[in-house]
Amino acid sequence: MAKSQHLQTSIDSEAVGKSPTHLDPTDWAAFRQDAHAMLDDVISHIASVRENPLWRPQPEENRAHFRQPLPEAPRELGDVLSDVRDHIMPYATGNLHPRFMGWVHGGGTPVGMVAEMVAAGLNMNCGGRDHVGIDVEKQVARWMSEALGYDADAAGGLFVTGSSMANFLAVTIAKTKAIGVESRASGLRAADHQLVAYTSAEAHGCIAQAMQLSGIGSSNLRLVAVDADGRMMMSHLKMMIERDRAEGFLPFLVVGTAGTVNTGAIDPLNEIADIAAAENLWFHVDGAIGALAVLSQELRPRFAGIERSQSIALDFHKWGQVPYDAGFLLVRDQADQKQTFAQPAAYLQRSTRGLAAGDTWPCDLGPDLSRGFRALKTWMTLSTHGTQKIGAAIANSCAVARYLEARIAAHPLFELKAPVALNIVCFAITGRNSAYTREIVLDLHEEGVAAPSWTTIDGELAIRCALVNHRTTEADMDIFIDALVRAVQRRPE
Numbered sequence: 001m002a003k004s005q006h007l008q009t010s011i012d013s014e015a016v017g018k019s020p021t022h023l024d025p026t027d028w029a030a031f032r033q034d035a036h037a038m039l040d041d042v043i044s045h046i047a048s049v050r051e052n053p054l055w056r057p058q059p060e061e062n063r064a065h066f067r068q069p070l071p072e073a074p075r076e077l078g079d080v081l082s083d084v085r086d087h088i089m090p091y092a093t094g095n096l097h098p099r100f101m102g103w104v105h106g107g108g109t110p111v112g113m114v115a116e117m118v119a120a121g122l123n124m125n126c127g128g129r130d131h132v133g134i135d136v137e138k139q140v141a142r143w144m145s146e147a148l149g150y151d152a153d154a155a156g157g158l159f160v161t162g163s164s165m166a167n168f169l170a171v172t173i174a175k176t177k178a179i180g181v182e183s184r185a186s187g188l189r190a191a192d193h194q195l196v197a198y199t200s201a202e203a204h205g206c207i208a209q210a211m212q213l214s215g216i217g218s219s220n221l222r223l224v225a226v227d228a229d230g231r232m233m234m235s236h237l238k239m240m241i242e243r244d245r246a247e248g249f250l251p252f253l254v255v256g257t258a259g260t261v262n263t264g265a266i267d268p269l270n271e272i273a274d275i276a277a278a279e280n281l282w283f284h285v286d287g288a289i290g291a292l293a294v295l296s297q298e299l300r301p302r303f304a305g306i307e308r309s310q311s312i313a314l315d316f317h318k319w320g321q322v323p324y325d326a327g328f329l330l331v332r333d334q335a336d337q338k339q340t341f342a343q344p345a346a347y348l349q350r351s352t353r354g355l356a357a358g359d360t361w362p363c364d365l366g367p368d369l370s371r372g373f374r375a376l377k378t379w380m381t382l383s384t385h386g387t388q389k390i391g392a393a394i395a396n397s398c399a400v401a402r403y404l405e406a407r408i409a410a411h412p413l414f415e416l417k418a419p420v421a422l423n424i425v426c427f428a429i430t431g432r433n434s435a436y437t438r439e440i441v442l443d444l445h446e447e448g449v450a451a452p453s454w455t456t457i458d459g460e461l462a463i464r465c466a467l468v469n470h471r472t473t474e475a476d477m478d479i480f481i482d483a484l485v486r487a488v489q490r491r492p493e
C-alpha cells in the first residue's frame with residue numbers, strides 16, 4: 001500500500017512525456033469538437049429514422065470510395081468523419097427503420113449506441129483477468145439464468161458474436177460430454193459409435209453447420225418432420241432415435257427451436273425435455289429469436305420446458321434490441337462448458353490477487369481469448385429499460401404481427417401461407433408465382449418504404465415479414481400494405 005502511494009506521488013506525468021508514436025490527438029479540444037459533432041449526427045440519424053428512406057441502393061461511385069489503396073499518410077479526423085457522414089451513414093442496412101421486416105434484425109437503441117461508445121473508450125479485453133468487465137458479463141449471465149429458469153450459481157454464460165456461434169459451441173459441449181474430455185485430444189475416435197443429433201426440419205441452417213464444424217458431419221444431423229404448425233413431431237423423434245440405436249448409432253443431442261426462422265414456430269420444449277431425459281441426450285434450445293420472449297408475462301407460458309434444457313443460444317441483437325453483435329450462450333452446468341474449452345496455457349495461469357486473479361475466466365468457457373465488452377451494451381439496455389418494458393416491446397411485435405395477419409387474411413390480393421405463431425407473417429400474392437413475388441419484394445426494397453424478405457413454403461416463394469423492431473406500429477403495417485398494393489399495381493404479370 002505504502003509503495004503504491006509512493007509511486008503515485010513520485011510520478012510526474014508531464015515529465016514522463018509522450019511516446020513519439022502515440023496515436024492520441026495533439027489537440028484534445030479540437031478532437032472533442034469533432035467527436036461531439038459526430039455523436040450529434042448519430043443521435044440525429046436514430047431520432048429521424050422515420051423521415052428517411054429505409055434503404056437506398058449504393059451508387060457505384062460510393063462503392064468506389066471503398067476500393068482505395070492502403071492509406072499510408074494521415075488525414076484530418078474531420079475529413080474522415082465527413083466520409084463517414086457522406087459515404088457510410090446513408091447506406092446502412094436499414095434495420096433501425098420501423099418498417100424493416102426482412103430476415104430477423106433488431107432495431108437497436110440510443111442507449112445501446114452510447115454503451116458501444118463507452119465500451120470502445122474503455123477498450124477492455126474481456127477474455128479474462130480480474131476487472132469489472134468480467135463481473136458485468138457474469139451479471140448478465142445471472143439475469144438470463146433467472147429469466148430462463150436455470151440455477152444462477154451453477155450456470156455458465158458467455159457472449160459470442162451470434163446464435164450461429166452459440167449453437168456451434170453448444171454442439172461442441174454436447175459432443176465432449178457424450179464421448180468424454182479425452183476426445184479433445186483424440187478427436188471423434190473417442191466415440192465407439194457414430195454420433196447422431198436431432199433437430200426439426202425447420203431448424204436454422206447453422207445447426208447443420210455446427211455439425212460440420214464439430215467434425216461430426218451434417219449427414220449425422222437427423223431432420224425431424226414438423227406438423228402443420230411447424231413444430232417438431234415427437235412421434236417421429238422417438239422413432240428416429242429408436243431406429244438409430246437399433247442400427248448402432250450413438251444419439252447424443254436434440255436441438256429444439258424456440259421461434260423458427262421461417263414461421264416463428266416453437267417446438268414442444270417440455271416433450272423434447274422428457275425424451276432427452278429418457279434417452280440421455282443433451283437438450284439444447286436454439287432461442288435466437290424466441291428465448292427473450294420469456295421477458296413478456298403474456299408470452300412466457302409458451303416457452304414452458306426451456307428451463308429443462310442443458311443449454312440455450314439467444315441473441316440480444318434481435319428481440320433484445322441491443323446493437324450488433326450480442327449473441328449469448330447459457331449452459332446449465334458451467335463445468336461442462338469449462339471441460340470443453342479451458343486450456344492450461346502457462347501465460348494464462350491464475351493467481352489469488354492482482355490482475356491475474358479469478359478462477360474461471362470467459363476464455364475458459366469458449367474458444368475466444370481476446371474479447372470485447374459486449375456485456376456493457378446488454379447490461380445498459382436491460383438496466384435502462386428494464387425487462388418489463390423489453391418484454392412489452394416483444395409482446396407488441398407479436399400484436400403487430402397478428403394485426404398484419406388479419407389485414408392479409410382480409411385482403412383479396414393476398415393469402416396467408418403459414419400460421420402466425422409469434423412474430424413472423426408469411427403470405428403470397430394470390431395467383432402470382434415465385435419469380436413475380438421476388439420482383440415485388442425487390443421493388444419494395446428499392447422504393448425504401450418497407451422491407452420484407454422472403455422464404456420458401458411448400459416449394460413457392462412467400463413474402464416474409466419478421467416483426468422485431470420496437471418502433472413498429474400497426475399504422476406501419478397499413479403503410480406497408482398500401483406500398484405493396486401499389487407495387488403490385490405498377491408491375492404487370
Ligand SMILES: *Cc1c(COP(=O)(O)O)cnc(C)c1O
Pocket residue numbers: 104161162163164165204206257259260261286287288289315327
Ligand atoms: C438468427 C438465427 C440464428 C443465427 O443467429 P445469428 O445471431 O445470426 O448468428 C440461429 N437460429 C435462429 C432460429 C435464428 O433466427
